[in-house]
Amino acid sequence: MVPIVSNSSNRMPKYIAIAAVTLDGKIARHKNHMSDWTSKEDKVFMRALLDKCDVIIVGNNTYKTAVGPLSKRNCIVLSKTAEPSPLTRGDVAQRVTERLLYANPQKTNLKKLIRALNYKKIAILGGAQTYTYCLQNNLFDEIYLTIEPIIFGQGVDLFAPSPSEGRVGERVQKHKLKLFSIKKLNKQGSLLLHYKK
Amino acid sequence: MVPIVSNSSNRMPKYIAIAAVTLDGKIARHKNHMSDWTSKEDKVFMRALLDKCDVIIVGNNTYKTAVGPLSKRNCIVLSKTAEPSPLTRGDVAQRVTERLLYANPQKTNLKKLIRALNYKKIAILGGAQTYTYCLQNNLFDEIYLTIEPIIFGQGVDLFAPSPSEGRVGERVQKHKLKLFSIKKLNKQGSLLLHYKK
Numbered sequence: 001m002v003p004i005v006s007n008s009s010n011r012m013p014k015y016i017a018i019a020a021v022t023l024d025g026k027i028a029r030h031k032n033h034m035s036d037w038t039s040k041e042d043k044v045f046m047r048a049l050l051d052k053c054d055v056i057i058v059g060n061n062t063y064k065t066a067v068g069p070l071s072k073r074n075c076i077v078l079s080k081t082a083e084p085s086p087l088t089r090g091d092v093a094q095r096v097t098e099r100l101l102y103a104n105p106q107k108t109n110l111k112k113l114i115r116a117l118n119y120k121k122i123a124i125l126g127g128a129q130t131y132t133y134c135l136q137n138n139l140f141d142e143i144y145l146t147i148e149p150i151i152f153g154q155g156v157d158l159f160a161p162s163p164s165e166g167r168v169g170e171r172v173q174k175h176k177l178k179l180f181s182i183k184k185l186n187k188q189g190s191l192l193l194h195y196k197k
Numbered sequence: 198m199v200p201i202v203s204n205s206s207n208r209m210p211k212y213i214a215i216a217a218v219t220l221d222g223k224i225a226r227h228k229n230h231m232s233d234w235t236s237k238e239d240k241v242f243m244r245a246l247l248d249k250c251d252v253i254i255v256g257n258n259t260y261k262t263a264v265g266p267l268s269k270r271n272c273i274v275l276s277k278t279a280e281p282s283p284l285t286r287g288d289v290a291q292r293v294t295e296r297l298l299y300a301n302p303q304k305t306n307l308k309k310l311i312r313a314l315n316y317k318k319i320a321i322l323g324g325a326q327t328y329t330y331c332l333q334n335n336l337f338d339e340i341y342l343t344i345e346p347i348i349f350g351q352g353v354d355l356f357a358p359s360p361s362e363g364r365v366g367e368r369v370q371k372h373k374l375k376l377f378s379i380k381k382l383n384k385q386g387s388l389l390l391h392y393k394k
Contacts, residue, residue: 003214021222023340023342023392024222024356024375025218025221025222025223025354026222030372038292059367077270082252089345093330112350115289119270125368132350135348135350136350143220145220147344147376148389149373149374149375149376149392150371150372150373150374151332151356151370151371151372151373151374152371153329153332153333153358153370153371153372154354154358157221157222157354158220158221158222159221159348159350159351161351170389172349173347173349173350174226174347174349175219175347175350175352176346176347176348176385177346177348177386178346178385178386179346179349179381179387179388180315180386181384182379182381182388184376184379187374188375189374189377189392190376191376191379193344193388195220195346195386
């Protein structure tokens, strides 16, 4: 059995968000919408990148929509209802299998947990709450953003303002990034953008 | 004085949306936020494109934030409170100056009005309600979308679901486009994408 603890070298953990959005910045049409609308080229890219990562941070809802493929990979599933059990000093997380670990983001120091587990390359797979949590908690070094040439008109945003942020316009966080590479994935124009903070 | 009626040839009117968004698909941080966050390269591009257009369709709020530069161009300002006065057969619009015309989108057949005024190249400058109105009413042939390498985390979407569309997930319109060109505008990675329907 492949251990959940990574054998990577001693470098600093790198947090890599992976997301596909519509031209109007939506990651889904509604809360329970799966990623059946993304191009096959994006899916191929995503799988190849996940192959290179040590672990995936994913929200509970997103995990449930893709249990099949994700159960074969190391995952830390963020869930506010995860029952804490001592795992590493000062952290709480609930191990389900060798590959699957639940963590309550409100009770767990995720950065510390990742360090304790010696993961070096961490994929952030969404959904909106998970992207937002990682962005706000400095677990966000890069993003691979696929822009599909489609408009939903409305739907789920890449980032979800937390209730504590108050109404739109108040306490909005701003983050500057730098575009690192551009790749056109197919004829229709699915575009893979790689940004770094 | 330059007449508001265009002298363009007999081709069909082309509706070209122009928008700048953050990496997370926001056109502003809040309702009254001006476009002070976009790159100077994007502003240069926008002005050059507007120079080639016969008229600008713009919402009243957006118009107010840029009265100075926009007052020098032919504008149709969309406003729900515009007072109708007969202009062309079957249409209502309120002319303020040679260059400025107010139209109530709920009472005006904008397509018919544009045809009557003989405009051929129409720029749609936003904001969200105006982009949405044009998208939903088939006044949307192309979009020049500048993606600035910045994250707002929350803010104003490119498209605004109308109240009649009900809750998120219901009656969402989907539009497929094709990526026509990509241009990196500066070192930081502001990206100009041109899509056609």
